[in-house]
Amino acid sequence: MTEKLHPTSTLQLIFEFFAQIRQLLNAEVSLARAELSESASSLTSGLAALVAAGVLMFAGLIVLLLAAGLSCCALAFPPISLSLLLRA
Secondary structure (H helix, E strand, O other): OOOOOOOOOHHHHHHHHHHHHHHHHHHHHHHHHHHHHHHHHHHHHHHHHHHHHHHHHHHHHHHHHHHHHHHHHHOOOOOOHHHHHHHH
């Protein structure tokens, strides 16, 4: 038995071509949206880490300034008066 092939017209082939192109473009757009949302969440976590680092850096700066101030006080005052100053 030989099967007869149904010839497809050129116009049908062109319509199928454009339908497949439309499906491909829709798939690419949805993929691009997914990639953008993934990179946005990555950006958010990066910014959160940057803010946390800034807070820690600020706290370290305060401790450093307090240490520098106390060392200046230790040089300017005798040790007994420094203990009185810190007790008050």
